[in-house]
Amino acid sequence: MSSGLLIARATILTVNADDEVIDEGAILIERGRIADIGPSAALEARYPNAERLDAAGHAVLPGLVNLHLHSGLIRGTAEDLPVFEWLTKYVDPKHRALTDELAHAAARLSYTEAILSGTTCVMDMYRFMHRCADAADELGLRATLAPYVVDKPGMDYFESLDKNVRLVQERNNTSNGRIQVWFALEHLAYCTEGAYRQAAALAEKYDTGIHTHGEESIEMARRLKAETGRWPVELFYDRGILGPRTVLAHCVWLRDEEMELLARTGTSVAHCPVSNLKLASGIAPVKELLDLGVTVGIGTDGVKENNNLDMLEELKFVPLLQKARLLDATVIKAERALRMATIDGAKALGLDREIGSLEIGKKADLIAVDFRKHHLTPVIGGRYHNVVSNLVYSASGADVNHVVIDGRVVMRDRRLLSADAEEIRQSAQAAAERLFALREPFIPV
Numbered sequence: 001m002s003s004g005l006l007i008a009r010a011t012i013l014t015v016n017a018d019d020e021v022i023d024e025g026a027i028l029i030e031r032g033r034i035a036d037i038g039p040s041a042a043l044e045a046r047y048p049n050a051e052r053l054d055a056a057g058h059a060v061l062p063g064l065v066n067l068h069l070h071s072g073l074i075r076g077t078a079e080d081l082p083v084f085e086w087l088t089k090y091v092d093p094k095h096r097a098l099t100d101e102l103a104h105a106a107a108r109l110s111y112t113e114a115i116l117s118g119t120t121c122v123m124d125m126y127r128f129m130h131r132c133a134d135a136a137d138e139l140g141l142r143a144t145l146a147p148y149v150v151d152k153p154g155m156d157y158f159e160s161l162d163k164n165v166r167l168v169q170e171r172n173n174t175s176n177g178r179i180q181v182w183f184a185l186e187h188l189a190y191c192t193e194g195a196y197r198q199a200a201a202l203a204e205k206y207d208t209g210i211h212t213h214g215e216e217s218i219e220m221a222r223r224l225k226a227e228t229g230r231w232p233v234e235l236f237y238d239r240g241i242l243g244p245r246t247v248l249a250h251c252v253w254l255r256d257e258e259m260e261l262l263a264r265t266g267t268s269v270a271h272c273p274v275s276n277l278k279l280a281s282g283i284a285p286v287k288e289l290l291d292l293g294v295t296v297g298i299g300t301d302g303v304k305e306n307n308n309l310d311m312l313e314e315l316k317f318v319p320l321l322q323k324a325r326l327l328d329a330t331v332i333k334a335e336r337a338l339r340m341a342t343i344d345g346a347k348a349l350g351l352d353r354e355i356g357s358l359e360i361g362k363k364a365d366l367i368a369v370d371f372r373k374h375h376l377t378p379v380i381g382g383r384y385h386n387v388v389s390n391l392v393y394s395a396s397g398a399d400v401n402h403v404v405i406d407g408r409v410v411m412r413d414r415r416l417l418s419a420d421a422e423e424i425r426q427s428a429q430a431a432a433e434r435l436f437a438l439r440e441p442f443i444p445v
């Protein structure tokens with residue numbers, strides 16, 4: 001006899017160590033975890049009393065892990081500018097104008113967008129992050145929160161390490177462990193050497209991780225080298241933050257010795273291909289990082305540089321860019337890209353024992369993608385199995401039908417169940433209008 005939820009008759013992409021695929025499979029979820037997985041007929045016979053969610057025509061896979069995003073409200077309004085002009089003209093003034101309430105509206109919008117497109121876990125770098133914790137708690141999302149800490153003079157409109165400590169004390173490991181809090185630093189140009197050393201000590205003290213921006217701009221990398229004699233990753237190493245619980249976003253421009261440092265210290269990278277394209281940063285050496293054994297997850301970055309949080313769209317760019325950069329169609333197969341968006345992202349967050357693949361005992365974070373679409377047809381099993389390729393190259397977030405996080409169905413048949421999606425959208429529209437009015441005095445002429 002069993003209760004629980006049985007997701008039945010789906011093609012299951014387990015993303016386990018063997019990338020096992022179960023055609024016509026089922027998953028039993030009990031008490032938030034995957035209690036059984038296997039052929040649908042066998043599980044349907046074994047668990048006749050489970051609530052049944054028929055997923056015929058769907059692919060069921062681990063929920064997507066967005067390893068680098070910024071909640072936000074300024075989508076589509078700061079376009080076609082070089083990164084540092086974009087930052088000083090529009091982004092920093094936005095930080096000055098942001099309030100607790102506006103940050104809450106931004107996080108609710110961003111986390112709703114994430115769930116609606118199949119993301120079950122995010123690493124968010126933002127401000128007023130106790131309100132991001134509130135939003136993740138409300139929506140049922142799994143979130144690692146990494147506040148924008150800056151300590152250079154004249155930039156006190158960012159977060160401080162003291163506030164980061166309070167957030168760790170108050171919200172780390174809350175909401176049944178769904179919410180984690182890391183120490184985070186904005187950028188080498190915004191933070192002093194002391195901030196990195198303090199963050200490293202605090203992360204050790206509180207047994208948590210560190211997130212920061214690796215370099216995306218070649219000009220900035222060269223400037224740092226000219227000023228300090230060290231390349232960006234070498235500076236991170238000197239300042240003591242590299243290690244298996246550190247995630248660097250972007251890392252577009254890496255010299256061989258920097259890649260070796262990342263590999264040797266077990267530091268992970270959040271690859272953000274669309275942001276790197278849009279801000280004309282370049283193409284990260286993902287293939288070389290993977291060859292060295294570096295864990296590379298995928299992030300969308302924020303809506304101000306992407307302009308959406310659709311991880312299935314993002315996923316397509318990962319192999320395409322490496323193939324074009326290296327003029328080699330064989331690099332980064334679809335299965336590899338899917339691992340980056342699931343288990344590798346989970347590993348970077350230190351959560352791979354709990355999430356990132358569909359295996360008995362893991363927390364039930366999973367999504368069902370509806371393949372009964374013209375752009376996902378045909379679905380072929382056996383020798384010509386095309387489900388993973390169709391997922392990576394042909395699907396988008398709008399194809400995600402059901403989302404389960406921590407064993408709870410938070411979206412069913414594309415309807416958000418954990419909150420009122422339309423109220424969230426309208427609140428975000430009003431908040432964005434307030435933010436633009438508040439930001440105006442800070443925009444440089």
Ligand SMILES: [Zn+2]
Pocket residue numbers: 068069070213249301302
């Ligand atoms: Zn970023």
